[in-house]
Amino acid sequence: MKTAPVTVRSSSAAFSTTVVAGFREIWAHKFRSMLTMLGIILGVSSLVAMSALVSGMEKGAKEALVAIGGLEKVRIEPQDIPIDQRHLSDQAVGITITDVVALDKNAPLVTKLSPEMRLSATVSAHGKSFRPWMLIGVWPVALEMSEHIVEHGRMFNEIDDEMARNVCVIGSETRNELWGTPEQEGREIIPIGETIYINGVPFTIIGMFKHYESEQERKTREFAKLEAQKPQPKEVVSRDRGHSHGSRRRGNFVFQLKNSTVYIPLNTMWMKFRTGISVTGYGGGFQPTGGAGGATGDPRLSNLELRIASVETLPEALQQIRNVLMCTHRGIEDFTFRTQEEWAENINTFIRDARLSGGLIAGISLLVGGIGIMNIMLASISERVREIGIRKSVGAATLDIFIQILVESLVIAVLGGLAGLVTSFGLVQMLSSFSPTENAPVVTVTSMLVAFGFSVLVGILAGLFPAIKAARLNPIQALRYE
Numbered sequence: 001m002k003t004a005p006v007t008v009r010s011s012s013a014a015f016s017t018t019v020v021a022g023f024r025e026i027w028a029h030k031f032r033s034m035l036t037m038l039g040i041i042l043g044v045s046s047l048v049a050m051s052a053l054v055s056g057m058e059k060g061a062k063e064a065l066v067a068i069g070g071l072e073k074v075r076i077e078p079q080d081i082p083i084d085q086r087h088l089s090d091q092a093v094g095i096t097i098t099d100v101v102a103l104d105k106n107a108p109l110v111t112k113l114s115p116e117m118r119l120s121a122t123v124s125a126h127g128k129s130f131r132p133w134m135l136i137g138v139w140p141v142a143l144e145m146s147e148h149i150v151e152h153g154r155m156f157n158e159i160d161d162e163m164a165r166n167v168c169v170i171g172s173e174t175r176n177e178l179w180g181t182p183e184q185e186g187r188e189i190i191p192i193g194e195t196i197y198i199n200g201v202p203f204t205i206i207g208m209f210k211h212y213e214s215e216q217e218r219k220t221r222e223f224a225k226l227e228a229q230k231p232q233p234k235e236v237v238s239r240d241r242g243h244s245h246g247s248r249r250r251g252n253f254v255f256q257l258k259n260s261t262v263y264i265p266l267n268t269m270w271m272k273f274r275t276g277i278s279v280t281g282y283g284g285g286f287q288p289t290g291g292a293g294g295a296t297g298d299p300r301l302s303n304l305e306l307r308i309a310s311v312e313t314l315p316e317a318l319q320q321i322r323n324v325l326m327c328t329h330r331g332i333e334d335f336t337f338r339t340q341e342e343w344a345e346n347i348n349t350f351i352r353d354a355r356l357s358g359g360l361i362a363g364i365s366l367l368v369g370g371i372g373i374m375n376i377m378l379a380s381i382s383e384r385v386r387e388i389g390i391r392k393s394v395g396a397a398t399l400d401i402f403i404q405i406l407v408e409s410l411v412i413a414v415l416g417g418l419a420g421l422v423t424s425f426g427l428v429q430m431l432s433s434f435s436p437t438e439n440a441p442v443v444t445v446t447s448m449l450v451a452f453g454f455s456v457l458v459g460i461l462a463g464l465f466p467a468i469k470a471a472r473l474n475p476i477q478a479l480r481y482e
Contacts (some may be wrong), residue, residue, distance in 0.1 A: 001192035024417075025380065027406055036376045037367025037416035040458065044420025046365050046452045049427045050358030051447035054351055057119035059442060061347045072311060073145065074318070075338040076304040077327070085332055092334045094300045102328045103306065110306050114138060114145040117269045118302040122260060123174060125196040130177035133260040135198065136302075137269020145305050148258065153192040161265035164272070168196070169207035173259040202274055203264065212255040270299045314339065362451070369416065370458035377409050377466035385473065392475035406460065406465035413459020417452045424448075 028031045046245075076093055100115050117137040122129050142148070143155050156167050178196065192206050217271045308317040318337055325335055381388070386399055427442045 017399075023411060026411060029380075030374060031413060033337045034091040036372045036412055037369075037419060039365065040413055040416030040455050041369075041420040043364075043366030043369050044417050044455050045424040045427050047359065047362030047454070048421065048424035048443060048447050048450040049431055049441070050362055051355070051440035051451075052424075052428045052443045053431060054354045054358060054446055055442040055447070057354065058347070058351045061351075065179055072307050072309075073339075074306050074314075074321070075231070076306070076321070076335055077338060078334060080302070081332060081334050088330075088332050091330060092332050093329060095302075095304050095335060096300055096328075098326050099304060099325060101300075102175055102324050103321060106324045107320045109309050109313050109320050111144060111309055112307040113139055114142045114305040115266060115301045115363075116297075116303050116305060117266060117273075117298070118267060119198075119273050121199045121273070123178070123179045123198050125194050128178050130174060132171070132174055132262050133257050134261045137264050137265070137266040137273075139266055142263060142305075145307060146258070146260075148263075149210045151210035152190045152206045153205070153372065153405065156263075158401055159269045163269075164268045165199065165265060166203045166268060168198070168203045169209065169263045170196070170205055171209045171259045171261040172211040173256070174262055175208060179207060183331055198262070198264070198353045199273065209258070209261070212258045244455065274299075279425070301476050363454070366454055366458050369413075369455075370462040371413055373409055373459060373462040374466060375414075377405060377463055378469070380408070381405065381466055381470045386479060388473050389475045389477075389479040392473070393479065398471045401473075402467045402471035406463045407472045409463025409466065410459045411460070413455050416459075417455030420455065421448055421452060424451075 027461055046468075052310050069449075076095060081088070081092055097115060100113050104113055109444050117133045119137070122131050123135070124130070139140075139161060140155055141159055143150065150169060153169070156165070160167055164415055173189055175189055179185075179191055179194075190208065192208065195202050197203070216348055220365050241369070267424060274388075306321070308314060318339075326333070327333065341366075349452070391401065392398075425443065432441050
């Protein structure tokens with residue numbers, strides 16, 4: 001019972017002695033060891049940096065996906081009539097309010113419905129004009145459907161829609177274009193109660209959405225604001241103000257789209273702009289006055305957005321919606337579905353491919369580093385053949401020699417891996433300055449652990465062959481080696 005601790009202590013002491021010997025050997029050939037570690041350093045830092053870039057892209061894409069309504073959102077858009085139904089084109093009704101009513105009554109898996117009428121228009125005020133990305137006539141429910149938040153004022157209600165009042169809710173980009181940015185004016189601008197003209201028709205602003213931006217854009221803006229508060233020469237201040245307006249327009253396209261949105265009541269859109277309503281969604285095109293209501297005289301919509309109960313019921317919900325629309329459209333399939341799930345799948349596919357390609361590149365770098373370790377260990381054995389022979393002749397076991405060489409290889413890999421992790425932070429900072437994503441690269445603990453683990457694995461594999469070769473040396477022949 002008393003011999004076990006002694007054995008453990010002696011084994012531990014032998015292992016620690018072997019590790020110290022490995023460090024001593026590396027220190028004795030510092031420059032050579034550093035060059036050997038360089039491959040591991042590059043491999044680990046490139047793996048962490050590539051993972052950080054992909055994580056930044058993934059974060060930005062998911063932020064955008066949530067910002068436009070999440071996976072539960074489905075868009076119904078008009079489409080060209082199939083070839084086999086072209087003879088029924090004069091009976092096609094398009095997407096109308098009748099569809100909204102029918103879906104509300106007969107599609108229980110649909111929880112919210114938001115009809116839209118889009119208008120390509122110019123808004124103007126104070127002698128300035130601006131063409132927003134989206135000028136839409138909607139119901140008040142669109143606020144929740146599109147994840148909009150009214151920061152100032154209010155959203156129009158059902159009474160405003162029923163009475164076709166000339167009221168609107170604007171995005172921050174419309175405010176910036178017509179009244180100037182807060183950075184330019186030196187104060188927060190809230191144009192509630194102001195009048196803007198939409199294609200010459202006056203509208204009163206009753207609400208303004210919050211300014212949408214990614215987390216990274218918010219941090220950058222706040223940092224720039226803090227920097228602007230520091231005393232600076234006049235010419236620097238004026239130059240910064242001149243560029244601040246343009247900088248707000250860059251960033252994630254989805255957030256830019258939401259900032260450049262103007263909402264007006266759906267009934268107002270129909271009553272005031274029916275001749276210019278776009279009935280083909282994003283594809284453009286305008287419906288002539290005589291046909292804006294389709295075959296039934298019912299106001300035709302540009303598209304219809306709806307929200308389903310859950311992503312798990314998406315296939316059943318789409319089939320349910322299709323059945324209802326085929327009835328209201330008299331069997332004519334002049335509509336199509338756009339789901340956010342398709343976008344999510346595209347995001348996942350892109351992220352997976354990016355991780356795979358980045359991992360392959362980093363893996364090749366680590367492989368080159370492993371070859372360098374094996375090469376240096378074989379060279380080290382050739383220089384220490386007599387030393388190994390002496391150690392064996394005085395009682396060193398084959399396993400001792402094997403472990404010593406393997407530990408030396410492992411120490412090089414571990415030191416290279418740690419240096420690579422430190423280097424990766426500098427590399428990520430450099431990449432973030434010209435990153436192809438709206439979100440800065442995100443270094444994760446998982447990527448660091450994986451990269452370091454691979455460097456350790458490469459060190460072990462690279463040291464196996466030299467260790468076996470050293471352990472098999474014949475002590476007599478080794479002592480005769482010159």
